[in-house]
Amino acid sequence: MNDQAILTFDATPRPVPLSVRPSLYFGGIVAQMGWFFFGFGMVFVWIFVLNSDIAALWQFSGPIQTVDGSVTATHETSYSEGGDEDTDGTPIYEIAYRFTDETGVMHDGVCYRVGWGPSPGKPVKVEYPAGRPELSRIEHTRRKPFGWFVVFTLIFPVIGLCMAAPRLACGPRISRLLRWGRLGAGDLVDKAITPVTVNNCRVYKLTFEFTDIAGRIHRAATKTHEVERLEDDASELLLYDPMRPGRAVFLDNLPGRAQIDDHGYLIGLGMRGLAVLALPVVSVVAHAVVAWLRLG
Helix, strand or coil, rough: CCCCCCCCCCCCCCCCCCCHHHHHHHCCCCHHHHEEEEEEEHHHHHHHHHEECHHHHHHCCCEEEEEEEEEEEEEEEEEEEEECCCCCCCEEEEEEEEEEEECCCCCEEEEEEEECCCCCCCCEEEEEECCCCCHEEECCCCCCECCCHHHHHHHHHHHHHHHHHHHHHHHHHHHHHHHHEEEEEEEEEEEEEEEEECHHHHHHHHEEEECCCCCEEEEEEECCCCHHCCCCCCEEEEECCCCCCCCCCEEEEEEHHHHEEEEEEEECCCCCHHHHHHHHHHHHHHHHHHEEEEEE
16 A cells, blocks of 8 residues: 555545445444344244244233133144253143133134143133133143243344444445545554454454644544554554544555555455345345245
């Protein structure tokens, strides 16, 4: 990179190559890991959360009507609870039953219970929210294979989105700085360790001090686990927002490792730049299709 050529940057908007733009919104190890966690975690959401009886927390919170009923069929499902690598879990049974509500209308229902599969014809007690026999279940069972506790699987896609969100939020700002930002040269004035690690590398917060075109001194900070990229020069070149100089992007820390040519223009990343779209596109499209099939 030729620093003297880059110093010719002015207020004229600079083009951002198409192959660079995806990295501004989806690039970086943390963001890519976030999309992986989201895509992988949503698999468990579809398997467990959509088959959980979380609705029972409010459906059965009021007055409950209890009537007599009888089992009509029982079979073991493919689901189970507990177990580990050495032992099988306890099977979950689907139980079909029939009952007559307090108005004399006959109903059929299905419920689930871990490790209990009563024989057809067995008398049982059926309960349902007062006036809502369509929400019935046999006492001590649930209306879906899993209990509400499986909602903890939501933590995986949520963590993934939390990891990907900062890059999505910063993308427009970085894009604007690459097009309209003024050039500055920052000197490292503070290096603070953070509690975060990426690929077993500690993330640091680096603060730089620079002078704007009016001669005023400002500070800009960035966080990175690749500190050597921002410590290899006496001064680090950056593009800052002339209206809010504290907002800056460092040329040696551009998303996707984008580079600048000797004329001050961004160099396209080719297919490498577009590759960062693979995880987010596959994750979003695949789960959108599943949502349409399951919920549509």
